[in-house]
Amino acid sequence: MRYSLAHIPTLKEAPKDATTVSHVLLLRAGYIRMVGAGIYEMLPLGFRVLSKIANIVRSEMDRSGAQEVLMPALLPREYFEETGRYTLYGDVLMKLKDRKGGEYHLGPTHEEIITDMVRRDVKSYRQLPLNLYQVQTKFRDEPRPRAGLLRCREFTMKDAYSFDATEEGAFKSYEAMRETYHRIFKRLGLDYRIVQADSGAIGGKTSAEFQVLAQSGEDAIVACGSCDYAANVEVAATNPPPAHVGAVPAMEKVETPGKKTIEAVSEFLKVPATETIKALFFRVVWADRVGHALAFVRGDREAHEVKVQNALGALEVVMGSADEAFGVGLFAGYIGPQGLDATKLEILVDREIATGAGFVAGANEKQHHVKHAVFGRDFTGKVVDLRKVVDGDACPSCGKELKTYRGIEGGHIFVLGTHYSSKMNATFLDVEGNAKPFVMGCYGIGVSRLVATAIEQNHDADGIRWPMTIAPYQVIVAAAGKEDDLRAAAESLYEGLRARGVEVLLDDRDERPGVKFKDADLIGIPLRVVVGKKGLAEGKVELKARTEKDALLVPTGDLVDLVVKKIEAAGVRLLPPT
RNA sequence: CGGGGCGUAGCGCAGCCUGGUUAGCGCACCAGACUGGGGGUCUGGGAGUCGUGGGUUCGAAUCCCGCCGCCCCGACCA
Numbered sequence: 001m002r003y004s005l006a007h008i009p010t011l012k013e014a015p016k017d018a019t020t021v022s023h024v025l026l027l028r029a030g031y032i033r034m035v036g037a038g039i040y041e042m043l044p045l046g047f048r049v050l051s052k053i054a055n056i057v058r059s060e061m062d063r064s065g066a067q068e069v070l071m072p073a074l075l076p077r078e079y080f081e082e083t084g085r086y087t088l089y090g091d092v093l094m095k096l097k098d099r100k101g102g103e104y105h106l107g108p109t110h111e112e113i114i115t116d117m118v119r120r121d122v123k124s125y126r127q128l129p130l131n132l133y134q135v136q137t138k139f140r141d142e143p144r145p146r147a148g149l150l151r152c153r154e155f156t157m158k159d160a161y162s163f164d165a166t167e168e169g170a171f172k173s174y175e176a177m178r179e180t181y182h183r184i185f186k187r188l189g190l191d192y193r194i195v196q197a198d199s200g201a202i203g204g205k206t207s208a209e210f211q212v213l214a215q216s217g218e219d220a221i222v223a224c225g226s227c228d229y230a231a232n233v234e235v236a237a238t239n240p241p242p243a244h245v246g247a248v249p250a251m252e253k254v255e256t257p258g259k260k261t262i263e264a265v266s267e268f269l270k271v272p273a274t275e276t277i278k279a280l281f282f283r284v285v286w287a288d289r290v291g292h293a294l295a296f297v298r299g300d301r302e303a304h305e306v307k308v309q310n311a312l313g314a315l316e317v318v319m320g321s322a323d324e325a326f327g328v329g330l331f332a333g334y335i336g337p338q339g340l341d342a343t344k345l346e347i348l349v350d351r352e353i354a355t356g357a358g359f360v361a362g363a364n365e366k367q368h369h370v371k372h373a374v375f376g377r378d379f380t381g382k383v384v385d386l387r388k389v390v391d392g393d394a395c396p397s398c399g400k401e402l403k404t405y406r407g408i409e410g411g412h413i414f415v416l417g418t419h420y421s422s423k424m425n426a427t428f429l430d431v432e433g434n435a436k437p438f439v440m441g442c443y444g445i446g447v448s449r450l451v452a453t454a455i456e457q458n459h460d461a462d463g464i465r466w467p468m469t470i471a472p473y474q475v476i477v478a479a480a481g482k483e484d485d486l487r488a489a490a491e492s493l494y495e496g497l498r499a500r501g502v503e504v505l506l507d508d509r510d511e512r513p514g515v516k517f518k519d520a521d522l523i524g525i526p527l528r529v530v531v532g533k534k535g536l537a538e539g540k541v542e543l544k545a546r547t548e549k550d551a552l553l554v555p556t557g558d559l560v561d562l563v564v565k566k567i568e569a570a571g572v573r574l575l576p577p578t
Numbered sequence: 579c580g581g582g583g584c585g586u587a588g589c590g591c592a593g594c595c596u597g598g599u600u601a602g603c604g605c606a607c608c609a610g611a612c613u614g615g616g617g618g619u620c621u622g623g624g625a626g627u628c629g630u631g632g633g634u635u636c637g638a639a640u641c642c643c644g645c646c647g648c649c650c651c652g653a654c655c656a
Contacts, residue, residue: 012605012617013590017649027589037648092655109656143579143654151655197656207656218655318653412656444656462616480615514616521616532615 001473003507007044010519020216022452023148025464029523031451031472038145038153045523048472049451050156054135056187056469057158057445064180066131066160071113073137077103079112083423094139094153106139111420111442114161118438119426125165128428128438129173133160135447147216149452150408156448162441165430167417170439174206174415177443181210181411187571188450189467191457192410195221196231206415210445211407214456221407222389226400234306237385238402239394241352248358249371251338251378256369260333262299265369269360273299277353277361277373279335281325282308284346285316292320292328293346296337296353296361297386303350304388311348311384336361336370337379347381354383408453409446416440455524464524465546468570471503475563476525478507478516480532489531489556493541496560501574502567521546526570527563 007030014024017034026032031046042050058068080086086093086105094106107113114132122130138157145153162173178194185192190212197209209232211221223230231237259265266273276299284293293312297303309317322332328344338361340347353359358372361379373379393402421427421437430436446453458465468474477494479486487508494506505525507516513530520528530542530551541559544551545566554562567574 009588009606010617011589015589016584016591019650034648111656140655144652146650409656414656442656482614512614512616512618514614514618516617517615518617530615534615 001505003505003509006505008519008523009043010522018148020147020150020452020456021459022150022216022455025455025459025522025524026148026452029464031523032149034148036153038142038151040149040152040154045472046451049454049466049470050448052470052472053188053450053454054156054158054447057184057447058135060180060184060187061133061158061160063183064131064176066133066162066180068134069114069117069132070134070136071107071110071117073107073139074104075107075113077105079116080105083112083420085112092140092142094141107136108138108140109157109442109444110134110136110159111161111416111440112424115420115424115426115438115440118163119421119424122163122438123428125428125430129162129164129169131160131162131173131177133158133443147452149448150216150456151218152448155446158445158447160443162443163421163438164441165428165436165439167439170415170417170441171206174413174441177413177441178208181413181443181445184445185210185212185410187469188454189458189469190410190450190454193221193223193230193405193407195223195407196235197412208413209407209409210411210413211405212410212450212453212457213405214408214453215406216456217406217408219407219409220404222393222402222404224395224398224400224402227395227398229395229397229402231389232407233304233389233404235310236389236402237396238387238389239396239399241355243355244357246357248374248377251358251370251372251374253363253365253368253370255367256334257367259369265360266299269369269371271360271371275299275357275359277337277359278303279337279362280308281320281330281332281335282317283320283324284312284314286312286314291346292324292344293317293348294330294335294337294340295348295350295386296381297350298352298356298359301350301352302388302390303386307384307386307388308348311382311386312346331362331364331366334362334364334366334368336364336373337375337381338370338373339364340379340381342381348386349375349379349381349383350386351383352387408449408456410450410453411443411445413443414441416442459524462518463522466524466526468526468567468572471524471526473503473505473525474567474572475502475527475529476505476507476520477529478513478520478531480513480516480530482510483533486531486533486536489536489541490529493529493531493556493559497563499576500560500564501576502560502563527566529559529563 009030011028014028018024032040096104135158145151164170192212195209195211220233222236259268277296278299280295282293284291295303295308325332354375358374361373363370391404395402418437427435427437477490479490497504526546528544540553541556542551543554
């Protein structure tokens with residue numbers, strides 16, 4: 001491509017609404033433009049990168065034996081009604097009506113549609129397993145779109161769905177996808193971790209997230225430096241605490257006037273926070289009712305709400321107010337685990353408390369606490385892991401230190417089981433002739449999100465630094481002057497590279513060299529070839545990698561071969577034009 | 579949905595508090611000249627429903643009310 005004919009509208013200044021690195025650079029370097037909140041158009045460079053990522057995903061999916069399909073984005077209401085998700089998704093669905101008043105929505109994901117596709121034509125276990133995928137535009141009315149392509153209301157997603165006859169088969173399909181995702185993320189040149197994750201309300205039993213490490217990530221994850229344990233903090237565990245051995249004095253009530261916080265109580269009673277119990281009061285929404293719960297963690301710990309929610313099997317948990325607590329007979333600041341009525345409240349006890357020695361806790365009486373409260377002896381409750389894992393906690397798998405990171409969810413794989421197939425009556429006949437629901441899995445990759453994610457990981461003060469595999473062009477060739485011989489040499493290198501199948505951008509604009517360098521760095525082309533006066537006189541041209549400080553002087557005749565070698569070394573196979 | 583901020587040329591901003599000729603600046607854009615290895619200089623030029631609707635006023639970008647849009651934090655989020 002000739003730069004003079006290309007549409008690459010770079011900006012010196014970033015629009016003020018952009019704050020995230022990738023958002024700023026995508027706008028400045030002329031890859032995308034905003035049309036509305038969470039709605040973007042892909043300019044030529046943006047579309048090239050998006051297509052490259054999509055094609056890497058496609059080639060690995062195909063290699064795994066999956067087949068590409070294309071489902072509609074415009075969906076009649078009935079499909080999501082079949083599984084109850086029309087209401088469950090609620091406002092996230094982009095809803096619309098046709099001229100006859102028929103109700104539709106734009107697809108946020110396609111489990112129902114694919115299940116319908118399969119139930120129509122797949123009747124026998126002999127037709128299984130099956131893995132179908134698509135690369136398609138999804139629509140979700142996010143409560144808060146943000147950070148450019150990182151969280152959009154319209155975005156490109158690769159969604160795959162596997163259908164198996166048995167649970168074991170489904171796990172095999174899941175494992176195959178995990179391997180495929182590894183290959184994909186490696187080819188994309190991203191630094192990622194595969195982490196255990198919460199499956200969400202409908203996820204099913206097994207799931208894993210492919211988290212790309214980045215400061216701007218919305219997700220907190222923990223990973224072990226010594227082994228391959230990694231998890232989203234929503235579900236991350238730490239080594240189980242050792243059980244306390246030895247006698248503990250009898251529980252005793254003490255007066256603690258006005259001491260409502262852990263800090264105040266531990267100072268007043270001269271007891272470290274590690275020997276106190278913190279009470280957390282929640283309002284809980286289950287599928288069939290609403291109620292309250294108390295969660296108890298050690299005074300110096302934080303509980304993670306998702307863990308509380310999962311332990312309760314709830315749809316939603318919200319911290320309750322002091323007034324609300326009083327309504328169920330609790331005194332905020334003096335709440336403890338003993339003497340509670342388990343019929344009115346769900347009681348969760350973190351395992352660290354269940355195995356610990358005696359603790360200071362609220363007495364469930366104004367202005368009083370108790371000392372030496374022991375689980376099993378003085379109080380009871382459902383023992384679960386509630387605590388939020390923090391930097392330095394022990395790895396549950398090897399015991400070494402865990403570290404916390406920010407991550408961007410680039411992919412998520414699930415074993416769904418028969419959740420959708422049984423609701424939608426999607427069955428096949430097994431060897432014995434019995435109708436059985438398909439055992440499903442689903443696998444997503446946020447293709448457009450990965451465009452931004454790659455930039456979050458690959459940039460410097462001057463602009464983007466694309467990995468070779470997804471760069472919009474592999475090389476940019478520029479003459480550092482407008483003399484005829486410089487231009488002619490640049491032209492001939494351009495043609496020589498194109499003949500080998502290299503994707504080249506020829507900066508043939510009548511601009512000063514500085515402008516060309518600035519733009520080349522900003523848009524992030526991995527290799528830059530500059531034809532300069534001095535060099536050309538010696539029969540040499542400059543070759544510089546975007547990630548390196550210095551340029552290499554190369555004999556003009558060797559340039560094409562060297563560039564081809566560098567591109568192929570980066571894992572790209574070049575196909576000369578036919 | 580709660581909190582905060584913003585809306586003036588393609589982009590970044592000033593002007594608004596204290597209303598008053600033709601609404602300004604930088605970048606970008608067009609023409610010309612000089613220049614030519616890290617966004618160069620000069621001259622001339624084009625480009626604006628001041629988000630939108632209403633109100634106050636002799637007069638509104640500026641004051642008042644409503645609405646819309648956008649960003650950030652939180653809530654939310656397969």
